[in-house]
Amino acid sequence: MKKYWLIAAILLLSIAFGSSVQAEDKEMYVDVSVATLWSEPDQARDLDAPSLSNPVDMWEWTESMTYEEKKWLVGELQTQALYGQKVTILEEQGDWVKVAVDGQPTPKNELGYPAWMPKDQLADQKRYSVLKEKKSFALVTAPTANIYDDRIKSQEFKEISFNTRLPVVAQTGSMVLVATPSDGMKWVSSDHVSIYKNEEDIPNPDGEDVIETGKQFLGLPYLWAGASGFGFDCSGFTHTIYKAHGITIPRDSSVQAEHGTAVSKDNLQKGDLLFFAYEEGEGSVHHVGMYIGDGQMIHAPNSESTVEIIDVFESDYYSSEFAGARRYID
Incomplete structure (x- = not known):
């Protein structure tokens, strides 16, 4: 009898303090066009509602935000997952679940990129x-x-x-x-x-292939944590372009900079990834772009801009923070 009273007491305390429940590693599938994943549950603003529903309205959400409202998302969002993509539930808290996104490598979790999303944006269909x-x-x-x-x-x-x-x-x-x-x-x-x-x-790409794919998104507004055709962040852009060509690279720029093959500035080829770091290139990596030849780079820069092509080594800012390059295409 004492055993059952103890179990009941634990359950009541869990409910009373709103603690999260550790879930078994259950696989489910994204049931919206794009699921936007958060650092913590229940942190979204009213204006984020179009991204939290089922179905979502991504254009209504992204196009309605001001620059300051987009900038607020920095640090609040983690990544995105696409329609039909597999995720593994790690934890549950009310109407939210913490999931690991399959196919997005990260040191944070061996199952995939971990973050929170609304539970009703998932489907469990055998x-x-x-x-x-x-x-x-x-x-x-x-x-x-x-x-x-x-x-x-x-x-x-x-x-x-x-x-x-x-x-x-x-x-x-x-x-x-x-x-x-x-x-x-x-x-x-x-x-x-x-x-x-x-x-x-999926055919092995060359540099021209990934560049032409990337150019489809010129002019697309930046979205922090974006990894879809509705908006990219810098590493979401490079990760997704490569993924569509059958090459899986890490989700974050700092980790992308640690894999692949190191390439010198004098030996750059089309499709190589360029990395940029604080402290004039000596600190932590904070940005990535894709080299397209002739000293140019295509990238998703920041919340006040769009996917663009720049003369990277003629830019005082980017040339001063250049931290090396990596090659992911054989």
Whole structure:
């Protein structure tokens, strides 16, 4: 009897103090176009509501924010996860869950990048998980793409991001039938996707390939922690571009700077990643961009700007903070 009283007391204390519950490592799937993950639960502002719902409205959210409102997100957000992407639940607290995002390497957790998101933005569908394991996948290659309820595209279902991967059920004419985490089968134009049997089936890119992919996003506004066609931060941009070409690199710039192959400034090739650090390049890494040749770099700079190309070594700021380069393409 004492045992049961002790268990009851622990549960009551947990409820009373609102403590989080450690969850078993349960795998689930993102059920919104883009899930935005937070440093802590329940930290969002009222204006962040479009990013916290199911479905989300990413354009309403990002385009409604002022510079100061975007700048506030620095440190509050951690990363993003895409529609249909697998996450592992690590912890639960009320309507929020702490998850590890599969495919985003980090020293923070071996299962993936850890952060908090609303629980109702996830789906637990066994059939979808089986299809994801067994079927070929459609990889979105356009900055964003619409998926539809029907093959003739009379009813739009959802706008999804570049690098989203959904299991392929069938192909017919110019349309591809894909599986979704919780809404059955939907249609996407074949012009907006490439189909692969598995990750290894993605062709090995060269520098020109990753550069051309990156240039699709010129003019896209920066978003702290962004890793989608709705907005990128600096390392979200490089991570996602490489990921879409079948190369998985760490999620954060500081960790990207520790992997790959070190390259000297005199030996730069197209597609190499350039890193920048505080204390005139001697301190901690805080920024990354992609070298595109002729002394130029494409990057997502900061909350008041967009994806752009600059003459990197003619910039007093960037040239003074250059901290080295890494090559991830063989």
